[in-house]
Amino acid sequence: xxxxxxxxxxxxxxxxxxxxxxxxxxxxxxxxxxxxxxxxxxxxxxxxxxxxxxxxxxxxxxxxxxxxxxxxx
Numbered sequence: 001x002x003x004x005x006x007x008x009x010x011x012x013x014x015x016x017x018x019x020x021x022x023x024x025x026x027x028x029x030x031x032x033x034x035x036x037x038x039x040x041x042x043x044x045x046x047x048x049x050x051x052x053x054x055x056x057x058x059x060x061x062x063x064x065x066x067x068x069x070x071x072x073x
Contacts, residue, residue, distance in 0.1 A: 008037075008039035008043075008049055008050055008053060009025070009027075009037045009038055009039040009050070009053075011055055011056050012039075012050075012053050012054060012055070012056060013054050013055070013056040013057075014027050014028045014029040014030075014038075014052065014053075014054065015027060015037075015038065015056075016028055018033050020033060022035065023035055025037050025038055026038070029052045030042070030052070038050070039053075
């Protein structure tokens with residue numbers, strides 16, 4: 001795999017971290033876990049960048065995290 005700088009999964013909503021120490025990365029869209037980032041596996045298999053990349057909306061996620069936690073006066 002020549003193109004190791006392809007960090008295309010960073011910020012994708014389908015990327016997740018597993019509890020398996022031998023396969024720490026997973027893609028919920030493709031449904032697999034691997035030792036490398038899923039974008040590297042897809043690129044090595046197909047020769048193309050992943051077509052299912054959807055940017056994770058981190059602002060809304062952070063808003064949900066603190067929803068309802070107001071200051072106690």
